Amino acid sequence: MRYLPAIAVALLVGGTVLAGPAAAEPIPAPPLPDVSGEFPAPSGLLPGLQQLIDQVIPPPPIAPAPEPTGPARQVAPLPPSLAALRLATLPSAVGDPMFDLRPAGLDDLLEGQVIDVRDVRATAAPLMLLPIARALLVKYRTTDAHGGASYATATLIVPAADWPGPGPRPVVVNNLPIDALGRICTPGYTLAHGLHPDTSTTDFVPPTTHIAALRGYAVLIPDHEGPSMAYAEPIVAGHAVLDSIRAVRGLLPDEFGASRFGIVGYSGGAIATHGAVKLIASYAPELAQVVAGAALGGVPADYEILARSMNGNLASGVFMGAVLGIGRERPEILARMNNLAQWVATSPVKDMCGSSYGLAGVLMLPIDIAANYPDPLHSTLAMEIYRATRMEGVKSAAPLYIYNGEQEFWIPADGARNLYQEQCRLGVPAVYRSVLGEHIIAGALGYPEAMLWLDARLRGIPAADEC
Template identity: 80%
Template sequence: MTGQAVAEPLPTPPAPAVPDVSGMLPPPGGLLPGLQQFIDRIIPPPPITPVPEPISPTQQAATLSPSLAALRKATLPAPIGDPMFDAWPANLGELTEGQVIDYRDVSATTAPLMLMPIQRALLLKYRTADAHGAPSYATATLIVPTAAWPAPGPRPVVVNNLPIDALGRTCTPGYTLAHGANSDTSFTDFVPPTTHAAALRGYAVLIPDHEGPSMAYAEPVVAGHAVLDAIRAVRGLLPGEFGASRFGMAGYSGGAIATHGAVKLISSYAPELAEVIVGAALGGVPADYEILARSMNGNLASAVFMGAVFGIGRERPEILARMNNLAQWAATSRLKDLCGSSFGAVGVLMLPIDIAANIPDPLHSDLATDIYRVTRMADMKSATPLYIYNGEQEFWIPAEGARNLYREQCRLGVSAVYRSVLGEHIIAAALGYPEAMLWLDDRLRGVPAPSEC
């Protein structure tokens, strides 16, 4: 070591000065509250005609300020010129849930879409209840195949809850079956071919327009009521033919919302159907909107998510009260009658829902927490066996929600099966469909439901 210089340690450089950015930080709740305030400063509220009196039993049951009642009325879907879908019966409150108000033979327009002979197709209009239990109405189409039921007992019925991801009344399967294919007919009305496959097996098929007259897209209580009352309507109108039939439900994606709502409402809303509904198969399940608020907001799915929030707001106007002026203009414009294939395309803009709100961080607000709670329908036990499936690689409707639903129903004592399916929403729909339909076929033929809980 002698004669070698010892290196001295280098001095520690002084820490750089930290700039004062306190005035540049975003306000609590994110970057958009300032933009929200800017929107309301430069865009006036839309001109909305005051509501002189309630326009429906739904509004009579709601306690709304005059301005909010007027806004809600302005956001409702426009009439389409067919009283089966448009007209509120004057005596609706005097009818019982599921009581048929009117029906129409639509065999002439339905048969070409079935691509097979059918005995008849009936469009039913019946009394149901809105999200708050007030009198409302819904429509559904019953299709009966020509071939006789080949097994002993009455012909079973498949309740095909289609994904009506839409805001306008012409977007419903009932409108297409009654008026023929049109520009608003959804591809998912026919793919997967549940209606056709069921009819070929000899089943009757019941297709509810489960969003109700307000087209409350994604509202599970409205949808559940409409589905259960469709079954009541068929049994009440045709007791000799279907009064002792088994009914089984199927639904994927938006149709799973309706199926989820229906199975959880059987015990409290339609207990007499507990022995009638023998099973429900649901896939791509949007069972928890708090999860979807993380997975669908501000990306390519954002327009679908916004449409669902708006649809729920038609039944729960406290959501409408949190819309800023820009959102009110959109919600009262022709956009309120769009079908999912049209408004879904707006997702390319990847707008977060914050841009439509008048409160900061709306998806973490007290209002959002309450909406998550009521739409989750937590700890409500299904009164029928369940087959639940979901794509494991789902990025917009994550499997977490479906798995949680399965665990919940197992804990409550329901006979349930869960299948994790390869793929995202579209691939999983195709891969999971065959086994789900085989499971439902067994239930309709009287085979006891297995449980894998």
């Protein structure tokens, strides 16, 4: 609780820059002002306050970033001060090389190529509450939001019972709503190290992993935010999900090389699912016949809608965390933070899980308060970034089941309905279900039918098209 006021300010970072490319190709980065540059006086929601903050509070002391080695990570080199700020906002190491260590020669590996494997059955089996034959933590090469080499981790759970159906055992790709800024918050860390105070309840509720394993399916759980913990960045997440499938197929080709994979995700997990299905055709076309379908609910598909529904209310803490998470991959966000926001973004806040920083919503502060230029949510740049993050006009390569709460006030159903209508226009077999309730109630009520739909896809039944 002692960090709440700081969290609220630091993560109110200028929603102008919820950035993301429309497809696999990165959009050009906008000009990046040096973080020490001056901006016009605010004229929006909080006139004068942004300037006052920077007049009263000096910038935090930040060590210079080391000279880059190897291929440039960004579309264009960052100004030195911004490169140093970005480095200072990245999550801290957790002391486990599977999560912390960037391998040498990463640029020479293929997407999805396995880097390391660890048997985690001893710690994962007690959490599964049913017999399992195997639990593997897999580290593999993936791609960041700008096309640069990165890495990610995912955990593969294989139940002890034989697969009762025909053909090879199918795999459920369970995109959990990680919604976190620290590496310790990932499901992979919990499955590898056991329960700890920051383990998220949503790792186990709803019990998708357990239900799928009871059905005989293998379960693949990606840590889809990547090593930068780029919460809510759909391109990073989509790449990590698709490359986790590639990694499992390459690691165990006799067992899963011909398996069907079905993807599921709710809320933050739907961000990863949305990114993955739209990136299959351009990033991993060989998986178009492998991914049998994707079910996604409580879908944050349109950040322009969220900028209206989650700003300045009880959801603002989550929205702020998402902005900072995206800023780790899209440093133009960081360039637009004022001094106080920089202090907090480089503080222990950067390692917090959603259950901690989400509490900042009780302050109900608008995101404008931490930007260093006026009216950030309505700038020209903001409009372009909202469009790009929607990945609009990109066709899913898999059938879709989309559901959303009709009374949802923080992630309104308009975004999910628009996604459904877009995919129908593009010729994707799709189903949409309007579910009674807000985010939590709708998640519970919509879950059973979504899982039944995914189960049918994994058993080889063609998807109905309700467009």
